[in-house]
Amino acid sequence: MLETIAYSIFNGVLYGTLLFMMSSGLTLIFGMMGVLNFAHASFYMLGAYFAYTLGLTTGFWLALILAPIAVGAMGALVERYGLRRVHQYGHVPELLFTFGLAYVIEELVALFWGTVPVPYKAPAVMNTTAFTMFDLDYSWFKVFILLVAVVMFVGLWLLLMKTRAGQVIQAALSRPDMVGALGHNVPLVFTLVFAFGCALAGLGGVVGGIQFVTDPGMAFMMGPIVFVVVVLGGLGSVPGALVASLIIGILQTFFLSINFSLAETIGTLNIEDSGFFGVLWHMEATRIAPVLPFLLLVLTLIFRPRGIFGKREA
């Protein structure tokens, strides 16, 4: 049991930090601009693909920096020439625009890189074992993931709280007209925030593409879970996104790794394995795991729409 707990906590934290990398950019964009970017996971996917292609010529380390910049540039273009145009119609058309964009990006990725996964791997140095826990080897790459996430969190927090740019961003969110009157270019701030958020997703993709699989389906697979993180953590709250990511990561890994069902633990109590409650009674925990994040999403929106750390409701 101790082994299971330790295993699921470590792997859960690992999965959670990856979720945080994907969702921190979205919570920034969502919380600050009110734009629910459906295509956010698509930018995450672009990050992985860009890093793969760039890495073939420049090597992984340079690609780690260049790929997020390229994704950020694409985000800026999307904001400037797409979102800004539909912004006048309201938030729902913005949502629809990014929804369509997710389809287009997926198709373009499938067009240029093919529908089968690309062999995007970590450099050989990072595949060596860093430490061993309960007979399981953990490579340097997993340590690297944790490191990137920590740097990202601290960097974001410092940027938002301690720099002038962060102050302007925060001000532009609550009182855009006032910030504009003070001489700041508010549309430019929005473009930059959007680009920055996309670049963060791209960085998540550079790392996540290695940890998971890099194929055109990765965006649609991760997209909804990223939303769960953002809503659960509270819109616009970076610490909230971190906590929510870790909760989901640990919870899901825990359910996947334990061998548990009510029938096995308490006894079948003559309850047959049929009917809605009968099936639930006999359900193994591993089969519940995929449902958990969405159950959390719905419950959060019903009972606490502002999430764990959010200041205002969605």
Next chain:
Amino acid sequence: MATNTAAGGINALKLWPWLIVPFIAIVLPFVFDSGHTINLLSHMGVAIIFALSYNMLLGNTGLLSFGHAVYFGLGAFVAMHLLRAINDAGGTGLPIELLPLAGAAAGLGFGVIFGSFSVRRAGVVFAMITLGLGELVHSSSLMFTDFFGGEAGLFGYRDEAPSLLGVDYAPSRNVYFLVVAWTLIAAILIYLLRKTPLGWMANAVRDNPERAQFVGYNPTIVRYIQFVLSACFAGLAGGLFVITNEIVNDEVVGQLQSGAVLLGTFIGGIGYFIGPVVGASLVTFLESSLSAHTEAWVLYFGLLFISIVMFAPMGLVGIVHTQYLNWKAGGWKGNTGIRLYILVSGLVGIFGLICVIELSYHYFRSWDPGAPFILMGISTNATHLLPWLVSFAITIIGFGLMLLHGNPLLKRHISANSDGGKA
């Protein structure tokens, strides 16, 4: 955003479409009598009901749902279980014609349950809850494999069930007529619902919930009733889907299904009653015909959807309707040629863009990019420079003329001829 409400659609909708459209629908299978075409037409009917039910939320009540397939799919599964029970009972029980009612009842039931906590807020919260519910139901299909039939899905036989009218539903044409009948019934009911005080209050709640509340209506309850009714019609479409397809799997409750109905409804035009009808028919038709001709059909869909969101939020029907009103008001006088010029140059640009996309698909996706392929009737080699240059040139010239020459020309012409603000 949808300021052009039911009223705008009604002016263009008199009684005659209600006679002509069913007439065409009944004649069609005799004109195109291939089994494939008739199946396609049946699918259009199902998609039309589904899209009309979706627009009760999006267009009429202003609720953007990312999980409408839940009610379509659960309706389909309940209807399928009933059909299987009828099959098992040796073909006795509920007549097959009434099977969609079982789907509708299921949709209604789940709508009552899920709607009770979804509709408290509109806008983004509602969108997120429906997204979460959609994913929840879809991923729980792995948990309840008895109900959802696992990966293989469930199948039943429509011709091993009693028929109310004594019709043999093995031939697809007979099924098609059943679909037409149900589509007509659903369309009339949904249309009439728009005319009730509930329909008008839904519009009011969409446009300004606060003022609707001051009039004395609780926006949450108005949304809830609309939501439940919409789920009921979605379930009806699901039940009909069971009859046309005879197989359902977990895809019918999935994200793709929810996305498809949103795409179709919006492309058609959410501010008009016939918008979803046009959109759903078009999407179903394109899905089946485009996918046979090109790999890029999802891309075309996505691009069409984005263009509609960006440039024509009232959809295809909206474009036609606006131009029609403009023409009737005399806005085309003296500039019909310019309008035609804009249309033609735009079409030329789209033609060029299609060439570029098809070239790209052949170049990047084909096993042998150097092999010649037929592009717009011409044998082309995608590894040569010439076809690329020509395609890009056509694209740039087409859109360039439209945006940089045609549009300003029209604007100048209108402002020169307007006597004080006629658009």
